[in-house]
Amino acid sequence: MTTLPVIGRMSANAKTATLAALLALAMVGLGFAAVPLYNLFCRVTGFGGTTxxxxxxxxxxxxxxxxxxxxxxxxxxxxxxxxxxxxxxxxxxxxxxxxxxxxxxxxxxxxxxxxxxxxxxxxxxxxxxxxxxxxxxxxxxxxxxxxxxxxxxxxxxxxxxxxxxxxxxxxxxxxxxxxxxxxxxxxxxxx
Structure with a gap:
């Protein structure tokens, strides 16, 4: 009979899966924030001819x-x-x-x-x-x-x-x- 890992201790696969999920969520968040951040950057700097x-x-x-x-x-x-x-x-x-x-x-x-x-x-x-x-x-x-x-x-x-x-x-x-x-x-x- 196998025992479950102690809470607070994750297996290497679980750590990798959690890290990958967090990275995917961060990438989705940056994807949604990219357009407003780019527009703000252009307004502040005049980049690309933005008035x-x-x-x-x-x-x-x-x-x-x-x-x-x-x-x-x-x-x-x-x-x-x-x-x-x-x-x-x-x-x-x-x-x-x-x-x-x-x-x-x-x-x-x-x-x-x-x-x-x-x-x-x-x-x-x-x-x-x-x-x-x-x-x-x-x-x-x-x-x-x-x-x-x-x-x-x-x-x-x-x-x-x-x-x-x-x-x-x-x-x-x-x-x-x-x-x-x-x-x-x-x-x-x-x-």
Missing amino acids: QRYDPVAAAEEPVVLKDTISIRFDANVSPNLPWKFYPEHPTDTVSVGARDMAIFIAENNSAHPVVGTASFNVTPDQAGKYFTKIQCFCFTQQRLEPGQQMRMPVLFFVDPKIMDDPDARDVQEITLSYTFHPVDEGKKAS
């Missing part, structure tokens, strides 16, 4: 407006699964560094039914992303357009004057703000 979002409550003071100017190019794209026309009202603008400015994008639903879309965005060159700050943007919410409806969507933004102190970004002459609209349910092809 900053302006919070007037958290901001200690308004940015100083400089005499330096920078050209902003606006790019608009639409997923093939979204039956919209989407474009900037003006494709370029020249802004003073630190000054608030506004761009208008226009979206039109070319289908015979309501469609909900959401925009993803980025800024190039990548090193300018952490200095391009959006105050208000249609990309923060889903947009619903009725059949044939056209909507003007503003983006309020500024280029942080700190860009002039960054040796990797101070020579940037043009920043491109690019949006791509996608249907909220990518798996369902809109007609």
Whole structure:
């Protein structure tokens, strides 16, 4: 007759199985945390052209407006699964560094039914992303357009004057703000 191991003492196989289970649980947890952690990293560092979002409550003071100017190019794209026309009202603008400015994008639903879309965005060159700050943007919410409806969507933004102190970004002459609209349910092809 075999005796059971004393509680607190595990066999080598039991230890290995427990360790493997704990490792698997840790990997699943990291898998779920990866997207939010990556998004946080991009927002903080501007990695990959991720823009900053302006919070007037958290901001200690308004940015100083400089005499330096920078050209902003606006790019608009639409997923093939979204039956919209989407474009900037003006494709370029020249802004003073630190000054608030506004761009208008226009979206039109070319289908015979309501469609909900959401925009993803980025800024190039990548090193300018952490200095391009959006105050208000249609990309923060889903947009619903009725059949044939056209909507003007503003983006309020500024280029942080700190860009002039960054040796990797101070020579940037043009920043491109690019949006791509996608249907909220990518798996369902809109007609």
